[in-house]
Amino acid sequence: MNLRDCHNFHDFRRLAERRLPGPIFNYIDGAADDEVTYRRNTKAFEDCDLVPNVLRGVEQVDLSVEVMGQKLALPVYCSPTALQRLFHHQGERAVAAAAAKYGTMFGVSSLGTVSLEELRKAHDTPQVYQFYFHRDRGLNRAMMQRAKDAGVQVMMLTVDSITGGNRERDLRTGFSIPFRLTLAGMLQFAIKPRWGLEYITHERFKLPQLDEHIDMSGGALSIGRYFTEMLDPSMNWDDVAEMVRSWNGQFCLKGIVSADDARRAAEIGCTGIVISNHGGRQLDGSRASFDQLAEIVDAVGDRIDVLMDGGVQRGSHVLKALSVGAKAVGLGRYYLYPLAAAGQAGVERALGMMRTEIERDMKLMGCTSVSQLSRDNLRFR
Numbered sequence: 259m260n261l262r263d264c265h266n267f268h269d270f271r272r273l274a275e276r277r278l279p280g281p282i283f284n285y286i287d288g289a290a291d292d293e294v295t296y297r298r299n300t301k302a303f304e305d306c307d308l309v310p311n312v313l314r315g316v317e318q319v320d321l322s323v324e325v326m327g328q329k330l331a332l333p334v335y336c337s338p339t340a341l342q343r344l345f346h347h348q349g350e351r352a353v354a355a356a357a358a359k360y361g362t363m364f365g366v367s368s369l370g371t372v373s374l375e376e377l378r379k380a381h382d383t384p385q386v387y388q389f390y391f392h393r394d395r396g397l398n399r400a401m402m403q404r405a406k407d408a409g410v411q412v413m414m415l416t417v418d419s420i421t422g423g424n425r426e427r428d429l430r431t432g433f434s435i436p437f438r439l440t441l442a443g444m445l446q447f448a449i450k451p452r453w454g455l456e457y458i459t460h461e462r463f464k465l466p467q468l469d470e471h472i473d474m475s476g477g478a479l480s481i482g483r484y485f486t487e488m489l490d491p492s493m494n495w496d497d498v499a500e501m502v503r504s505w506n507g508q509f510c511l512k513g514i515v516s517a518d519d520a521r522r523a524a525e526i527g528c529t530g531i532v533i534s535n536h537g538g539r540q541l542d543g544s545r546a547s548f549d550q551l552a553e554i555v556d557a558v559g560d561r562i563d564v565l566m567d568g569g570v571q572r573g574s575h576v577l578k579a580l581s582v583g584a585k586a587v588g589l590g591r592y593y594l595y596p597l598a599a600a601g602q603a604g605v606e607r608a609l610g611m612m613r614t615e616i617e618r619d620m621k622l623m624g625c626t627s628v629s630q631l632s633r634d635n636l637r638f639r
């Protein structure tokens with residue numbers, strides 16, 4: 259099986275599983291506890307049906323949207339994810355280049371493995387910088403200033419990860435940064451020598467968003483300890499309101515699930531929110547993003563941009579979310595498996611497939627622009 263045999267999300271997932279050592283594949287593929295939310299994220303789309311209109315003259319379709327002041331050629335963007343150079347040696351460079359090719363937004367994680375400055379210089383398409391709230395307020399200010407200096411357009415504060423999720427697949431394999439593999443985990447690396455060869459023959463692994471501020475050298479601080487010791491579980495709305503004021507630009511909260519929180523985000527001056535449960539990786543049993551979308555759009559959709567992510571595998575999923583009222587939809591594992599499978603060529607193929615599916619489905623729905631999609635096009639079961 260190779261790239262040409264990949265025609266959908268599931269094909270890419272299978273190819274990624276073949277290429278990656280088990281502990282790394284399971285870090286991407288896994289979620290929290292019993293992975294109920296993870297499964298429900300995608301299932302939720304099946305409880306809603308599209309109702310197409312025909313004979314509407316749909317030769318040309320415009321897929322562009324505007325979110326948080328950014329013009330995107332596609333209504334999907336690459337949501338920020340950690341550690342991409344572990345999945346493929348090209349890492350964030352591949353994802354950013356593919357997103358730029360398709361004219362869409364790319365999220366840089368504060369646990370990213372390529373610096374936000376390098377990525378900002380390499381492409382002029384919109385870039386979001388995702389960060390966490392640290393106990394050290396000086397560190398928070400320094401990280402925001404650094405993003406401002408780099409020319410980042412949108413700040414994205416992740417609010418669903420004040421402590422790490424219970425990822426049992428990682429406990430079993432011993433996956434952590436730095437690696438602390440179990441014997442079974444080590445054996446799984448041994449049977450994928452090609453990954454190991456690529457890993458050691460490319461630039462040394464680092465976390466440039468953090469390295470400048472926190473000593474993580476030589477494994478001084480693991481990512482697990484970063485979450486438990488450096489992040490601030492006492493973070494509250496006043497703290498975030500102060501951040502929003504000091505950023506004084508496009509600012510969104512990622513990881514909103516309740517309509518009340520969405521209202522508070524609007525009140526403190528956020529310009530967007532992402533309805534997200536972190537791909538089911540944090541609070542298992544949390545409601546699926548798509549299930550919460552209508553309620554939140556009704557609560558704040560006229561004041562701020564409502565985005566969503568979680569479980570999106572098809573163009574038709576994107577159409578359903580847009581029809582309910584999402585301004586754009588974030589992709590996570592949808593581009594991570596292609597990255598692992600084939601680097602930039604993989605991500606480009608996946609985004610190309612997504613564009614083709616959205617365009618085809620828009621035509622079949624009888625819509626020539628995203629603004630024509632509405633709840634009239636949907637029925638919930």
Ligand SMILES: Cc1cc2nc3c(=O)[nH]c(=O)nc-3n(C[C@H](O)[C@H](O)[C@H](O)COP(=O)(O)O)c2cc1C
Pocket residue numbers: 285286287299337338339340367368369388416512534535536537538567568569570588589590591592594
């Ligand atoms: C391997 C992996 C790493 C992630 N790293 C981050 C991160 O560093 N920061 C963040 O806010 N979200 C992170 N996420 C969550 C994604 O941004 C996104 O919310 C989620 O993947 C969407 O669900 P999906 O994978 O089903 O599309 C990560 C997700 C995965 C799968």
